[in-house]
Amino acid sequence: MLWEGEDGMSEHEGILVFSEKHDLMLEMLGKGREIADKLQTSLAAVLMGFNVQKKADELIKYGADKVYLVDNQALEHFQIEAYLSVLHNLAVNYKPEIILIGSTRNGKPLAARLATRLEAGCVPDCNRLSVDEERRLVGERITYGGNAAAKITFKAKPQIATVPARAFEKPEPKDHSGQLVKLDVKIEEAKTETVDVKPLETSNVKIEDANVIISCGRGLGKKEDRALLDELATVLCGQVGCSRPLAEDRKWFTEWVGLSGHKVKPKLYIACGISGVIQHVAGIRDAKVIVAINKDEQAPIFEVADYGVVGNLYEILPALKEALKKQLG
Amino acid sequence: MKRIIVCLKQAVDVSQLKVDPATRQLLIASAPKKISDFDKNALEEAVRIKEKLGDVEIFTLTLTSEDAKAVLREALAMGADKAYVVYDPSLKDIDTSGTAYILAEAINKIGGFNLVLCGETSLDSFSGLVGSRLAEMLNLPQISSVRKLSVEGDTVTAERTLEDAVETVKAEMPVLVAVTREINQPRIPSLMMIMKASKKEIVTWTATDLGVPRERLGSKIEVIEVLAPKTERKKIKITGENVQEIADKLAKALIQEGVVGR
Numbered sequence: 001m002l003w004e005g006e007d008g009m010s011e012h013e014g015i016l017v018f019s020e021k022h023d024l025m026l027e028m029l030g031k032g033r034e035i036a037d038k039l040q041t042s043l044a045a046v047l048m049g050f051n052v053q054k055k056a057d058e059l060i061k062y063g064a065d066k067v068y069l070v071d072n073q074a075l076e077h078f079q080i081e082a083y084l085s086v087l088h089n090l091a092v093n094y095k096p097e098i099i100l101i102g103s104t105r106n107g108k109p110l111a112a113r114l115a116t117r118l119e120a121g122c123v124p125d126c127n128r129l130s131v132d133e134e135r136r137l138v139g140e141r142i143t144y145g146g147n148a149a150a151k152i153t154f155k156a157k158p159q160i161a162t163v164p165a166r167a168f169e170k171p172e173p174k175d176h177s178g179q180l181v182k183l184d185v186k187i188e189e190a191k192t193e194t195v196d197v198k199p200l201e202t203s204n205v206k207i208e209d210a211n212v213i214i215s216c217g218r219g220l221g222k223k224e225d226r227a228l229l230d231e232l233a234t235v236l237c238g239q240v241g242c243s244r245p246l247a248e249d250r251k252w253f254t255e256w257v258g259l260s261g262h263k264v265k266p267k268l269y270i271a272c273g274i275s276g277v278i279q280h281v282a283g284i285r286d287a288k289v290i291v292a293i294n295k296d297e298q299a300p301i302f303e304v305a306d307y308g309v310v311g312n313l314y315e316i317l318p319a320l321k322e323a324l325k326k327q328l329g
Numbered sequence: 330m331k332r333i334i335v336c337l338k339q340a341v342d343v344s345q346l347k348v349d350p351a352t353r354q355l356l357i358a359s360a361p362k363k364i365s366d367f368d369k370n371a372l373e374e375a376v377r378i379k380e381k382l383g384d385v386e387i388f389t390l391t392l393t394s395e396d397a398k399a400v401l402r403e404a405l406a407m408g409a410d411k412a413y414v415v416y417d418p419s420l421k422d423i424d425t426s427g428t429a430y431i432l433a434e435a436i437n438k439i440g441g442f443n444l445v446l447c448g449e450t451s452l453d454s455f456s457g458l459v460g461s462r463l464a465e466m467l468n469l470p471q472i473s474s475v476r477k478l479s480v481e482g483d484t485v486t487a488e489r490t491l492e493d494a495v496e497t498v499k500a501e502m503p504v505l506v507a508v509t510r511e512i513n514q515p516r517i518p519s520l521m522m523i524m525k526a527s528k529k530e531i532v533t534w535t536a537t538d539l540g541v542p543r544e545r546l547g548s549k550i551e552v553i554e555v556l557a558p559k560t561e562r563k564k565i566k567i568t569g570e571n572v573q574e575i576a577d578k579l580a581k582a583l584i585q586e587g588v589v590g591r
Contacts, residue, residue, distance in 0.1 A: 021492075080471060105474045105491045109507075112425070112461035113471075121424060121549030124456050143555065144453055145343030148355050151553040165492075191470035192504075196497035200490075212589065236589055248511065259455070260510070268588035278343065289588045290562060291579065306563040307582055309575055319576035327580045328590045 012097035012157040015039075017064070018046040018087060019102025019163075020078050022055065023170065026062045028100045028163050030171030033063035035098065035131055044068055044094070048086050050076035053180075060178035062171055067180050068094075074187045077194065078106045080113065085188035088117050096158055098137050100129075103162035111162045122160040123152045127167040127263075127286075137161060146259050146282025164263065166208045200254075207257065212238025212268045213287075215257055217280075218245050219273015219294060219313055223252040228317045229272065235321050235328075236268070243274045258283035272313040276301025293317070331385045331443045331480075331502075333375045334436055336463070337404055339397040340365035341453040348557040355555060364400050367448025369407075371508050373515040375446050376408035378480055386410045388439060392431050394421040398531065405526035406518035412531045413439060420536060420546070427546040429462035434539040436467065444485065445505040449474060460507040470500040476511040 017032045019025040029045060036043040045064040047056055049071065056067045070086050083106075091099060091114065101111040103125050115122035126139035137159040143150045153159075207213060214229045214236070229240045241264070247256040257264055259279040265286035272293045274280060281304050284290060292305035293313050302308040309316055342363045347356045364372070372389065379385040387409045391397050393416055401412040415435050420427070436442065445467070450457030464471035476495075477488035485504050489496045490511065518526070536546070567582070569575040583589045 105489070108457055109461035109464075109471060109473045112458040113465040115458070115549075116426065116429065116462040116465040119426070119549070121426065122458055123550060124458055138553065143455055144341065144346055144355060144357075145455070147343055147346050147348060147557060148555045149558050150555045153551050153553055154549060155547075155551050156549045192472060192498045192500040194496055194498050195486075198495045200493055200495060268583065268586075285558065289583070289586050291583070302564065302566075304560055304562050306565060306586075307579060308564065308566045309579060310566070310568075311572065311575065315572045316576060319572045320579055323573075323576040323580035324583070324589060327577075327584055 012095045014042045014044060014096045015098040016044050016046060016096040017100045019107055021102055021104055024102040024165045026170045027168045029062040029064055031129055031168040032100055038131055039135060046090060048075045056180050060176055061173040063176060065178050069180060069182045070185050072187055079190035080110055081188040081190050083110055084113050086185050087114050089185045091118055091158060099158050099160045101162050103164040108162055111160055115160045118158060120158050120160050121154050121156060124162045125164050126161045129161060142282050146278040207239050207241050207262050208264055210239040210266050212236040213241050213264055213266045214238055214270045215241040215274060216272045217243040217274030232317055232321045235324055243280045271301050274301055275299045276304060332441060333385060333387050333444045333446060334442045335372045335375050335389045336432060336447045337368045337389045337391045338365040338451050339391060339393050339400045340451050343453055353557040362400060364404060365448055365452040367450055367510055369515045370510050370512050371446040371448050372404055372407055373513045374478055374508055388413055390432060390435055392428055394418050401531055402526055405529040406523040407516060411529060414531060415534050417536045422548060423546050424548040424550050425456055425458040425462055426549055429459050429466055430545060431536060431541055432463050433466040434541055438539060443502040447507045449507045449509045464505040469503055469505045471505045472498050472500060473507040475506050475508045478506060
């Protein structure tokens with residue numbers, strides 16, 4: 001028998017992945033597969049809900065060696081106590097060395113409480129994940145309001161990390177073989193009661209999917225002027241976004257781009273009348289090309305842009321639209 | 330009488346944080362500190378509940394390895410009745426698990442409560458784990474991502490913002506609620522409130538006062554590095570005689586980059 005090492009890291013093996021959001025689960029399976037191959041270990045997905053067995057095949061095609069299925073009416077809707085009791089049970093029984101959980105509004109509390117129940121460490125919102133030569137998971141996350149990226153590893157197992165949507169590419173489905181394991185787990189009763197669920201009025205197209213994003217900030221004089229951005233977006237098959245003040249203070253938009261909003265990685269990001277505070281910049285860091293249009297030559301956005309135009313967005317945007325139309329033919 | 334405990338973090342004011350360009354290290358020691366946004370929203374919400382229900386006392390709870398008196402005076406001026414602070418320089422490197430553990434022990438020492446209010450995340454580390462860890466340690470019902478809150482009798486009703494929906498959730502007190510910045514606009518205390526606050530009590534404990542075993546505070550994670558990201562942008566200024574010329578040049582550059590068109 002193995003004595004538990006000083007770090008208590010020896011007896012755990014395998015990777016366990018869970019998100020209540022299907023797409024995010026697939027993205028994490030892609031990254032999970034990569035890490036599992038490197039560690040020469042197995043990758044398991046947790047599938048919980050009610051009448052969800054049909055999703056198991058897809059999880060296997062996306063890289064899971066095993067799917068732990070817990071199908072129960074009590075799991076039909078997300079309830080933290082119920083979901084937590086399932087994950088805790090699996091973690092105790094299968095002792096994975098790595099647990100990846102989707103970093104959603106529900107997933108993050110779930111991960112934090114699982115880590116607490118297991119007396120484990122948790123590194124949230126990892127937009128990069130790797131393993132070091134000692135088999136330790138290394139997560140990278142944005143911190144200090146976008147001023148820094150932190151590289152964090154673990155001193156004990158299991159190692160729990162949460163992964164935001166779109167941090168990793170969804171892999172190509174493969175002809176991979178895996179095993180479906182049906183489990184009957186005692187489910188904890190919910191301590192809160194959900195009395196109403198209203199879908200949010202968001203456009204069907206997710207801004208994270210856009211190849212081109214044209215965003216406006218406080219330089220936009222009035223709500224109607226977003227038409228200027230819409231017109232350019234039409235020419236470029238892109239989407240319109242904004243910085244936080246336009247959504248939270250002026251309420252002209254319901255969502256925004258930035259550290260506390262959507263983190264995007266388009267091919268092209270055009271920031272119009274956006275000063276470029278660090279929290280906004282943290283949300284666009286992974287854009288391939290950033291263009292800044294701003295009246296203020298000193299605006300910090302120019303420091304993080306590939307192309308900068310000092311000028312009036314009300315003049316530049318229509319002219320840019322025409323120039324692109326002409327040059328693209 | 331209902332008691333609300335608001336967890337307040339003294340956070341680095343990230344908007345005033347400077348970076349050493351040579352080493353990409355953050356100059357954290359010289360950066361000003363303030364009550365973490367989000368936590369301030371939690372405190373504001375507590376004060377609004379008190380204004381509505383009347384028979385409520387608000388205690389704030391702060392864990393810090395540096396003096397936090399100035400920040401706590403502001404909290405008291407905003408309307409908290411008493412501030413508890415666990416001030417212990419030896420706690421500098423604890424992780425979210427240790428933080429939640431100490432907060433839980435302090436809450437147990439304070440005694441009864443009906444509502445624990447936290448910010449959804451902190452301004453500086455932006456982890457968003459402590460509230461949930463605390464709910465787990467205190468074995469409380471938890472409502473996170475809350476943008477609207479009401480208290481009636483012993484029932485809390487909250488609106489949560491999720492990625493694609495707004496959920497209305499009910500729970501019986503005691504309960505832990507974590508709020509987002511959407512929930513309110515924190516007040517700026519008047520001079521009168523600031524003067525009144527100087528008479529309010531700040532209770533200071535150390536980890537030893539709480540009887541916290543040191544081994545329980547060992548961090549489960551290890552920070553390898555915290556560095557400002559490298560900016561590898563081209564920073565090309567597009568200039569021209571007129572708007573037309575600028576637009577043409579920019580369009581050409583974007584086409585050459587291969588980021589527009591088919």
